[in-house]
Amino acid sequence: RDQIKTVGSSTVFPYTQAVSEEFANKTGNPAPVVESTGTGGGFKAFCAGIGEDHADLTGASRAIKDSEKELCAGNGVTDISEALIGYDGLSIAHARSAPDMDLTEEQIFQALAAELPDGNGGFIANPNKKWSDIDASLPDFEITAFGPPPTSGTRDAFVELVMHDGCKNLPGMAELEETDEDKWEEVCSRMRQDGPFVEAGENDNLIVQRLESDANAIGIFGYSFLYENADKLKPVAVNGIEPSFDTIADGSYPVARPLYFYVKNAHRDVIPGMNEFLEEYMSEEALGPDGYLAERGLTPLDDEKRQQVQKAVLDGEMIGG
Amino acid sequence: MSQSATAAAPGRSPQAPVLWKSQEMADRRKARYAADRRLQMYGLAGIIFALGFLAILLTTLAFTGYKAFVQTTASVEINLAAQDIDRTDIREANWRSIFRDAVRQEFPDLSRAEEREFFKIFTSSAHYLVRDRVLDNPALLDGTTTFHIPLADPLDQFAKGEVNPDLPEDQRRVSNAQLELYEVLDARGMISQPFNWGLFFNADSRFPELAGLAGAISGSFWALLVCFLISFPVGIAAAIYLEEFAPKNRWTDLIEININNLAAVPSVVFGMLGLAVFLGWFGLPRSAPFVGGLVLSLMTLPTLIIVTRASLKSVPMAIREAALGVGASKHEVIFHHVLPLAMPTVMTGTIIGLAQALGETAPLLLIGMNAFITSPPDGIFEASTALPTQIYIWADSPERGFVARTSAAILVLLGFLALMNAIAIFLRQRFERRW
């Protein structure tokens, strides 16, 4: 095979797309095949082995897990480099015409969780129908939130970054985490299924269109969609902070996550174009603050970190090594 | 006995004439005619509903899609003769700076920051476009050439009136500086909106202004070719066997029911079959038009077999008997007479089956024909998308330019379908036979 094959997270997908296109244009190599399989699916394919039949690179919206490292190692994929390429804000947004909103993570949890603690150590199905049911200061309209389906990595990130944090702070939850972690996980992770939370499929564009036509609804999706549609949508502040490149990069916007890719070093000498491709990915033109990835909505790393990453990847440093 | 029946019904003598001319009867008839007209209205309403829906569907598509058929470009003059380019290695020249220098000459006194904004007006692959044209025609190196460079998507959208310049600057993708520069370019007559051939001849791209359907069209073409090459001979052979040769027993009944059933099995199930069998067991490559074609041919086969059988059946017995009567063997009867006579119907059935396969999405999603690939496939084993999956991908892209392009891609797909159906109708009318 003479093309590079990449798999992995749908969040990293557009960035890898951009790089492969530039790479193909620049070098005249055949364009890499970029598939979006999701982070988990990506690791699964990536770690399945070395050799022509297996992917060279996988994108991830989280760091590789130990279990996945083991899987890789078990299949002989031991020499992996990790590249942190930037951050992605998971933005919560709504139509321009909607009243400004500022939510805390707790409020978001109370709006979207399947069950809430009833205060006596038990749990009740989420009774909140309107935002004002949660807090009188919030607007008086029905809760409608478009969000990613459970099969998507974005959903996992959202649950972990927002729901869990919001959940922790509720009365009694801290104790529960000590006593019954499984129950805690379940309560804090389950999104409500009774209407207000709409699992909207993988197509974020459709969410944008619907938000536009429905001022009362909020949507949860990658920052790049907000960025592209700034004329129609505006962000909902979380804990008082609106997403932007700055707040995402410095971590003050709470719903941000790092984006990575992982590359099989064993393939570098085997698959034509691998090195050039990585060079392209690591170049300032791509990764830099004015690079074309930032242009597509990737929150870039600061200079120091970036140089570290560039060096690590180009030298083929192994993770952990 | 008829008397007894009459006696049993004394209320009305059997000969009692019905008063057809009575007012009562006339009124009744009026009501009956009204009911008749109502039924007719319902029918007409149904047709109007269906056709109205069709019309709305098509106009909506045309309305959102038509803008993607033009592309805003700016003409940039580049004096390549003045550049120091190594003719033995044109590719490696610093095209980015060549392009930027040329653009700078239009606006010699911009600040660094303004310049950066300015370059973003053009598609970010502009220098590659220049390079590729020169590679195609090295003679350009000897003079000054005007290049039409597509504008970046935000500006393209602006030029098409999709961006409201009155919005605050942070709510649009076009900065004020870019707007000013754009106005200047426009005033100098450098902006034009030619037909967007790139939509047909470019492969997919992250950049809406460059993205085209070439990859999807050739992917669909290869998949359909495979589909045709498999389903046509196999379908006809199977139909002939079942219709003409198979003994009529439980087994052939089973096959027949099976085929009829397959014709209505959800397409997504065929996708799952392809995923598990072709990719999983046979280890065929993902995203390949070959696999797509295989799956589509399995889907098309039953329809084709059914159509072929029906058309074989419609060839009158008299023709077969005539041929048998002069001593043709069964195979000769079929291959010399029956099949040629059935062929027009078989052809139209095939085309319609292929047209359906062309529009099929779900099975292709499952076998990975929804990848991002920036070059058209060179063969049936190379990764590629197909038209419907390309639509699916574009519909999911954040860039604004893809909204119109998605509709345009749908229109292109519908265009191909219309073409295929037109061929089928032509064939049917040209060759239709009445016995």
Add this chain to the structure above:
Amino acid sequence: MTGFLLIFLAAAAVIAALVGIRRARRVRDSAAVKTHSRPIYHGLNAAIWTGVPALIFLILWALFKGPIIDMLVLASHPGAEALSESEADLLLSEIRQVAAGTIFKEPTPEVRDAAVHLQFLESLAVWALVAVAAALAAIGAYVGFRVVKTRFRARHSVERSITWFMLFSSLVAILTTAGIVGSLLYEALAFFAKVPIQEFLFGLRWEPQIAIRADQVAGQGAFGMLPVLFGTFVISMLAMAVAIPVGVFSAIYLTEYAGARFRAVVKPLLEILAGIPTIVYGFFAVLTVAPLIRDLGQSIGINASPNSALAAGGVMGVMLIPFISSLSDDAFAAVPRAIREGSFALGATKGETIRKVLLPAALPGIVGGILLALSRAIGETMIVVMAAGLIAKITANPFESVTTVTVQIVTLLIGDSEFDNPKTLAAFALGLVLFIITLGLNLIALRTVRKYREQY
């Protein structure tokens, strides 16, 4: 290479045919008795003998050449036995790249040797392939020519080959079904090993929120199929509620009232509806129809979900109109003219004839059409993938959002989960259920349609 060989074989077969024909002519002209078969059959027979065995060899070769060469190359590389499978795979790729001339770093001498060996083997393989194929073709041709005799029944022999090919072709349908059932069943069984089958079949909750990562805790009891099935049912019913009246009334108008020209124009136009790719409908449903329904709902005080079942079902109904209208059309047309005349002769109006005589008479055919359309509705994918929701809920309110079997299949399969996760496997179990349901419906539909065909 294979392409060239195929062309070569085709050419060889054509030549064999021509030679065979010539020989047969000579035999015919010189023989005293009449030859059994015409020269063309002798030619075809020779061509089959020449082409088919070599072709079969070619296919087998294409299937097995790779692994054999790989094995030989690896064997030539010292220390390759110790490598794991994927390491060996990697090594092979390297050797292959070196052999092809793409060199990234200085290869080890072993690799270089192996690459040379590979090149040798490859060329050997090419020659072997050519030689064997040519030999097979030559032997075949010889056999084909030898049998050219007056008494040889070449026609029978050729026809037998053709019959075998046709028989094989008709088995493809069976193989497809077997493939479908096999692949679905295999994965579904893996699923049922993780999730109890009774929970799947009768569970009332469908929340496949099982973690993507193994270290997340699974939501318990989340694989109950019934809500998903119910969603499919709701959307199908909505679709049928649109398609049946519109389809049947259109068919009535077209067959009974419309003039020939109107019919000639409108019928193909209606059929366009069935030819539009479903992804286009999906697009339309989600962007145009769903917001419309939401607005309408709001204006009359109903809170419509943005993914209302009505949008998906309604648009699907439009797609199904032609199925019902053309099958109803056939059913009306199949009612004999005599029955129509019988009714007219009694002084019935057209409407009465249609409602009271034709409709009942055509009903089995119409019902068959409806059942077929229903099975389409149940299996329809792209419209619902784009326009229906993902949350499984048992509700009959058309303004709420429901999910369907096909939506879940697609989301689970192109989602982010790995292959042996119950989430992925659940798709196959759902696929199996879907297959069984549509199979049942199709069988009933086929029966009904067949029965009504027998009626007149």
Add this chain to the structure above:
Amino acid sequence: MNIMSDAAVEARLSTQEEERDIKMRARGVSVFYGQKQALFGVDLEIPRHAVMALIGPSGCGKSTFMRCLNRMNDTIDSCRIVGDVTLDAEDIYDPAIDVVELRARVGMVFQKPNPFPKSIYENVAYGPRIHGLVRNRQETDEVVERSLTRAGLFKEVKDRLHEPGTGLSGGQQQRLCIARAIAVSPEVILMDEPCSALDPIATATVEELIHELRENFTIVIVTHSMQQAARVSQRTAMFHLGNLVEEADTDKIFTNPEDPLTQDYITGRFG
């Protein structure tokens, strides 16, 4: 006679009509199927309460003529009719005439029995219901029973009135169609070769029925069988190539035809 004015002819004819009690009357009826002319100016009078047989070789226009009498030809797109047809001296092609009413008054029985694919009961009840001749279940029952009885079928089917009419034998089906026709109390019944699909026994039953029906209805019957025409009809009209060749009392036609064509036809020399 030649000196009689047209008006006088008219008057004479119409008095004649009265005298002979004419139920229907065709004057100068020509029928065209597209370009093809199938009937050439046929003049024929159909006497009340009698059976008139139409005979002639195949394709001579018997069916075409008969279908003019209840405007069934209207249902054939290409068909065009010239000339007058009257029912009780009323022009049935008058645009003011309601064909639904006309067809209720002039019933028809076809060559091939064509019961509706419904129950026997529904087959008969259909006509009275659509015309509003019955108001409730009981009246319907009565009409159905009476009609079936008169068609000589009631006894045979009274236990299975709710089974499909298509399940009857050919002769029973034809009698069912007759019952269906008489259930709307028509004034004229047209029968187009009603027995040609029947076996001899069924034929005999139907012929007997025609005989009885004559008392109350005016009957026109097309037949291929000379014997049948002789048995059931009082008057016979002979068609040939779209022309009415001869029309006279059946006895006369079969014993002493005037036209040589008729002579040849009834003796089987052609056709």
Add this chain to the structure above:
Amino acid sequence: MNIMSDAAVEARLSTQEEERDIKMRARGVSVFYGQKQALFGVDLEIPRHAVMALIGPSGCGKSTFMRCLNRMNDTIDSCRIVGDVTLDAEDIYDPAIDVVELRARVGMVFQKPNPFPKSIYENVAYGPRIHGLVRNRQETDEVVERSLTRAGLFKEVKDRLHEPGTGLSGGQQQRLCIARAIAVSPEVILMDEPCSALDPIATATVEELIHELRENFTIVIVTHSMQQAARVSQRTAMFHLGNLVEEADTDKIFTNPEDPLTQDYITGRFG
């Protein structure tokens, strides 16, 4: 005679055959369509270079019998045949026999003219081509011309040999079918009511043709028309309900039939 051995009977029969110059011979032929028996042990000899007419009422099995003679019944799945049929003393149901060759030797012309939807030329040339009777264009031309001439059609169509055969008139089509049949030089020609779809003039032409063809071919013809049988045939076989009722010289059958059934049939008393 009863004391004669089987072998002797055989011998006698075969000498008889020689004497009377028998071309085809059916012995104890019974035919079943599924459960239904359509022929009951028919024994019939078909003389060489003569025309044999098969007559009998509709459904009596004439066509069935005729189709046994060139195994056209093989194409009907449900059809099963018992008994022997020989062509020149060779059993045509012998598994070793090639039915294609048989059908080339025993040609067939059908009730409804059924030319292939190809040109007139191709219609006639088809048979000779598939049997390899012609080697080149010139030979084909000759055969086509000869066959069309013998079928009495050549003059009428010689200027439009390459126009579709389906464009000819009914009678011409039927003659084309005859030309097609004789083009493969069969020994026997079977004709199943060849004139029933034709008008009298076309019928006359075909009858004349049959007359001429008799010199070179053995002809079996099924006909409904007694007159036709009398005109064209030398021998006539009368079938009734699947049985061969009588077989004799045509003159004898029509003047002095032995069987009362035949008598009734030819005088038109039934059928």
